[in-house]
């Protein structure tokens with residue numbers, strides 16, 4: 001019988017302890033190359049750019065979590081997304097959601113463009129993409145919920161359209177992790193992750209993943225990894241594997257904390273708007289309930305002024321002012337100058353990413369300490385600004 005996701009975070013289907021002397025923690029095969037007994041007598045491992053047992057073990061686990069036929073571990077989320085873009089020939093048209101991680105937007109607007117890929121950005125949470133499909137359209141790239149505005153796209157509905165039109169549906173599932181959402185089960189063809197975030201979970205390693213439901217795509221991504229060499233190192237593979245063991249408990253706890261913080265922020269007189277898909281008032285709430293098992297631990301909120309936002313970032317102590325997300329440590333970030341710094345002003349404005357928007361990645365500290373920190377910091381800032 002299929003194991004539960006909590007168990008799959010800890011044990012992979014292919015578990016073979018005999019091959020590693022019974023080691024419970026999978027060994028780190030810190031080797032660049034592998035010896036052969038003779039010509040045509042490979043152990044299955046030739047060179048670590050192509051195959052490494054530690055990375056392969058991680059691949060098995062992540063493929064299992066996302067219910068894919070295969071997963072590939074990259075040196076970062078951006079390396080993974082870059083490899084996916086290499087699937088397309090020059091002259092390809094791709095529909096991309098208008099609210100995406102800033103690094104993806106930067107990639108699409110520069111390197112992918114140079115490689116002859118043309119993008120149309122569409123708010124896939126609101127608009128039907130059908131009207132944007134052209135003869136050379138090959139794929140749709142989305143996040144749900146999006147970074148940072150938390151727009152929610154109906155994956156099943158979108159997959160119906162992509163399948164009917166022979167397009168690949170690519171979903172960046174970083175924000176929810178496979179613990180809360182499995183896009184391949186809902187009809188996506190490719191899932192990408194910044195493994196740096198919830199999967200790794202400790203703000204100590206960079207990683208990226210491509211998981212697919214298609215063997216043909218898997219073969220092409222594998223070839224890309226072998227050829228371009230952006231594979232994850234054995235040690236980082238082990239770190240991410242260790243992080244994944246606690247994915248289930250971390251996600252549950254971080255989400256619980258996030259829900260309490262959302263309530264607190266909603267009552268603060270210094271906060272104008274709280275964007276969290278777990279709120280019944282969020283436009284994507286019902287879709288999230290249908291397609292995900294949780295709402296996650298990312299909160300976007302708008303404070304009363306730019307000055308207020310900047311002072312909050314200066315004054316936080318326990319909560320760190322830092323980019324990134326998904327770790328045990330709570331972080332707060334300022335999308336306009338950090339994650340989305342390279343996104344053109346008009347795009348930012350159109351997406352509502354103003355200079356009053358803060359994004360918080362809620363960690364697993366005691367929530368009372370996090371709320372106390374926000375309360376103290378907000379009061380100090382208000383006092384300083386004479387509000």
Ligand SMILES: *Cc1c(COP(=O)(O)O)cnc(C)c1O
Nearest residue numbers: 076077078101147174194196207
């Ligand atoms: C961080 C992030 C990425 C990029 O991943 P890196 O590991 O930083 O390269 C891509 N998508 C989303 C949604 C992210 O948050």
